[in-house]
Amino acid sequence: MSILVVGSIAYDTVETPSRSVKDSPGGSALYFSIAASFFTQVNVVGVVGSDFDLKKLPLNRPFSISFDGLDVEEGKTFRWGGRYYEDPNKRDTLFTLLNVFENFKPTIPDYYKRSQLVFLANIAPALQLQVLDQIDKPRLVILDTMNFWINGYRSDLLKVIQRCDVLILNDEETLELSEDDNIITAGSKILKMGPKYLIIKKGEHGAVLISNNTYFAAPAFPLLKIIDPTGAGDSFAGGFVGYLAKTRKYDVENMRKALVYGNIVASFNVEDFSFKKLIPLNPEKLEKRYKQYRNFTRY
Amino acid sequence: MSILVVGSIAYDTVETPSRSVKDSPGGSALYFSIAASFFTQVNVVGVVGSDFDLKKLPLNRPFSISFDGLDVEEGKTFRWGGRYYEDPNKRDTLFTLLNVFENFKPTIPDYYKRSQLVFLANIAPALQLQVLDQIDKPRLVILDTMNFWINGYRSDLLKVIQRCDVLILNDEETLELSEDDNIITAGSKILKMGPKYLIIKKGEHGAVLISNNTYFAAPAFPLLKIIDPTGAGDSFAGGFVGYLAKTRKYDVENMRKALVYGNIVASFNVEDFSFKKLIPLNPEKLEKRYKQYRNFTRY
DSSP: OOOOEOOOEEEEEEOOOOOOOEEEEEEEEHHHHHTTTTOOOEEEEEEETTTTOOGSOOOOSOEEEEEEEEEESSOOOOEEEEEOOOTTEEEEEEEEEGGGGGGOOOOOOGGGGGGGEEOOSSOOOOOHHHHHHHHHHSSSEEEEEEEHHHHHHHHHHHHHHHHHHHEEEEHHHHHHTTOOSHHHHHHHHOOOOOOEEEEEEGGEEEGGEOOOOOOEEOOOOOOOOOOOTTTTTHHHHHHHHHHHHHHHHSSHHHHHHHHHHHHHHHHHHHHHHHHHHTTTTTHHHHHHHHHHHHHHHOO | OOOEEEOOEEEEEEEEEEEEEEEEEEOOOHHHHHHHHSSSOOOEEEEEEOOOOGGSSSSOOOHHHHHEEEEESSSSSEOOOOOOHHHOOOOOOOEOOOGGGGOOOOOOGGGGGGEEEEESSSHHHHHHHHHHHSOOOSEEEEEEOOOOHHHOOOHHHHHHHHHEEEEEHHHHOOOOOOSSSSSSHHHHHTTTSOOOOEEEEOOGGHHHHEEEEEEEEEEOOOOOOOOOTTHHHHHHHHHHHHHHHHHOOOOOHHHHHHHHHHHHHHHTTTTTSSSTTTTTOOHHHHHHHHHHHHHHHOO
């Protein structure tokens, strides 16, 4: 079952304590698609400038990624710059240049509308709504967002939240959106806003899945070295939604397994810059780490 | 199988954002003993001043706590004062009055020496060594410590670490002791100092068990409200060592289960001040929460 994703495609400039990269391919839609393409076909909606060369990405994936929904506009591609510290949970945004993203109007190719799973990556809630308005109600809508939209575009965001099935936030965003100071009570408040499930990402401490009557906590895969956390959340979402699409079961039992796959895929992603660790990944490496993870968590 | 514990018995003054208590009974040996007494008999070694009235503690436990190894000295009991914030992982020590603890020389009653499990709670490494010197090699020595001893009494501490089987630290202490910045590589360094197992407590993010070739991560039990984190680490240790003593198996499989019981007991402890939530606890409540926990973590 294919997945439709709308999100950013970007050139990222990333500084870390050990190294830096300039204009490296990134963006939420690309991180998500590359991660999800281990499990199923992914249909991308987004925009790039004339300076972006998709052919330079060695996208030899287990499943295909369609770029038929990608606008190529005269001008420059979206650019983001960020700095990370010894504590990989800390990040400063150095610059955000919207460029061709500024006037982006998502249009969905007809055959994309058959995608039963829709991932709305972290972009303006107004754009996420434009996508939902162009498709029939899909089987499952999974939504990502960030502080910027929570604080500045709350009313638009609440409209999208009401129409999503699974909302993915990190712990800070959870407290901000709910205006609460405890993750558990914050989760209950957010479920009242519409979604059936809330996933709270806690970085090196793993992730939590909350619904009205269930709770599931999954530690992170332990890593000797975190090189570049950029795209961790999007590759997590790619593993999560990808596994759901592949297995076609949307009950809470399968959501738990999908969340673990999200953890596993994200753990590979942060082991190097950009897509360096994600591109040569394969289902065998994924299964091997999943088995290790099971061993790390059973009792 | 009984447990010998040496540690502090104290009057604590605790300030939290919601409430404060003055001269409330506490101390590592008491928190540990009350927690472990759900599983087995506990033999306490420690010192109090003439102002401490053990009879005021309603110690109607599933198993007995022996105070035959408790010195009662003329003078005042050890006192500790601390302040907690909205973020329960943050704590300031306001004062530490050693009082009768200053000249404490632990002496072990003969029948205590049959205890096969020894818990060295967080006190001066020199005192921990004095205890180990008075007993034959027990089946298992479990050691707790803190930043103060890591930074100021490192050479004494390394001697105790060499003689322990299980070392319990929190994440900050792990990085400080190893002088590393990654929990996993830090753990490997610490195992080279002597212990077969290292437990790393991560507060609301749970705990991790590391040995030379195994890794186990257990999330924390989710709580709607954390009232007073004092004694969380000691009640965790009480649940952990208590379960090992009860089941008499010291392989890594059983250590994992024991760690989960540590998490569960600690989750009750922090739900109220002092021993208020620990005293009325019973094996049924404990098993109920263990079953909930299993449900929160299985996939």
